[in-house]
Structures are given as C-alpha cells and as structure tokens.
Amino acid sequence: DGGITQSPKYLFRKEGQNVTLSCEQNLNHDAMYWYRQDPGQGLRLIYYSQIVNDFQKGDIAEGYSVSREKKESFPLTVTSAQKNPTAFYLCASSIGGGHEQFFGPGTRLTVL
Amino acid sequence: GENVEQHPSTLSVQEGDSAVIKCTYSDSASNYFPWYKQELGKGPQLIIDIRSNVGEKKDQRIAVTLNKTAKHFSLHITETQPEDSAVYFCAASDPNQAGTALIFGKGTTLSVSS
Secondary structure (H helix, E strand, O other): OOOEEEEOOEEEEOOOOOEEEEEEEOOOOOEEEEEEEOOOOOEEEEEEEEEOOEEEEOOOOOOEEEOOOEOOEOOEEEOOOOOOOOEEEEEEEEOOOOOOOEEOOOEEEEEO | OOOEEEEOOEEEEEOOOOEEEEEEEOOOOOOEEEEEEEOOOOOOEEEEEEEOOOOEEEEOOEEEEEEOOOOEEEEEEOOOOHHHOEEEEEEEEOHHHOOOOEEEOOOEEEEEEO
C-alpha cells in the first residue's frame, strides 16, 4: 500500500514543551511539505523540502523546525517559541514542483 | 508574493443542482492550479487540476476552467450529490518558491441537501 502517513492523529502538549510530528511516505517522492490549517483558513506552508538534506522556509516558519535525513521522512518539531501552536498539521509529498501533492491524514495538536 | 482569493466561503445547493466555486490569483507566472476536497478530520484529496496551457478540463461531473488573462479559475460540479458535501480548496503554484509550493485559498464549504 503506497501512501503518506502521519502520527500521532491527536497530540496534546503543555506550554513550553517541544513536540515532534511524524510524516512518512513510501511513494518515492522527492518533495515533501508541512502545512498548518486553522478553522476557516486555507492551508499555510510551514516548510518544504525538494530533496534529501535540503529544506526551505515557507510563509510561517517561525517557531518550527524540520529535518530531511531520509527521502521518506520529514518530521516537524513545534518548539516552545511557537506562540499559538494549536492547529491541524498536514504533511504532503509530490514527485516535484508543479505536480499533485498527496496529503497525509493530519495531526491535531492541542496545547493545554 | 502569490495570493489566492476564493469565493464563496459557503455554498448550499439542492441535490441535482450545479455548484460553482471561483478563485483568483495574483501572479501571472503561476502555471499549476489544483482543486482539493477535504472531508471533516481528514487530509485534502486532489479532485482535478489544470495547467496554464489548457483552458478547460473535465472529469465526469467535475470541470475546471482557467482564464489566464483575467487570472481566475473556477470549479464546476454538476448533478451534485450529498456525498459532494465537503470543504473545497483551490490552489496555485507559487513562482516565488521555485514553483514547488502551493498557495491555497481559504476554502468553500459546500453543503448538498437531499
């Protein structure tokens, strides 16, 4: 079964804690993306990676960090510097720019 | 940078009617325009896409039209069914990020009543 998976589905964090969201794909895609979705808003780009060991900031990168050590994995860390981290986080992958992005099922992060 | 506006934010139709959602974009260098459907609590799924060298594309009950001059594109759903109820997002490729990333509209909540 090819696809993109995210874990966990729900995540709760105390203020001041860092937390890492997992994203894995077995589609052999070069490009991977992280988006944040808030109620009534579109998807906003946090970070993207076009190739292993390389990544670029999106529109709302402050308070987030990523790594791309393997082609199939693109974890996102939400740091304590992110002032309003409660949101639905979506990971996506594609064969490259200008092509269909396949989305994972999302992780809902709640800060208590 | 690229900006995408989407209208309307909510749309209610009767089963069997047609639904139209419209988007405008700001950067004429954008060349890829996908539409996604998102059901509650799930990730978005691509339903149709169009490239800038094409004016219209159809897939069964769904069609997308693109007007490059006016910089707008529209999603048309005919013979709507209750299972079409979802949030629909348009997007445009962002030329400022090597065309790799997508800029999304804020979404349209479509409700189809039977």
